[in-house]
Amino acid sequence: MYYVVTIATLATMTLALLRALQGPSVYDRVLAMNMFGTKTVLLLAVIALLFGRPDFLDLALAYALINFIGVFAVLEFIRRRAAHEALHGEGEG
Secondary structure (H helix, E strand, O other), X not given: OHHHHHHXXXXXXXXXXXXXXXXXXXXXXXXXXXXXXXXXXXXXXXXXXXXXOOHXXXXXXXXXXXXXXXXXXXXXXXXHHHHXXXXXXXXOO
């Protein structure tokens, strides 16, 4: 059963990675990378149960926090860059 969940999680991670590479917008890419990070946490939890390594759950929680903060950091960067471009009129050719 855990092997099926692992394969399904890896398949959805592949799809999320493809979505992050293709876009079409920056927000779609950020959302796809957030989903990839969430699936990574799920994969670490399944591997922890599969191999009987509860210390992997600590790694999964740490990665979840890093993913959470990282998404907000990227979105803040995008927001500030858009505000800066709107203020200074950059990118108008």
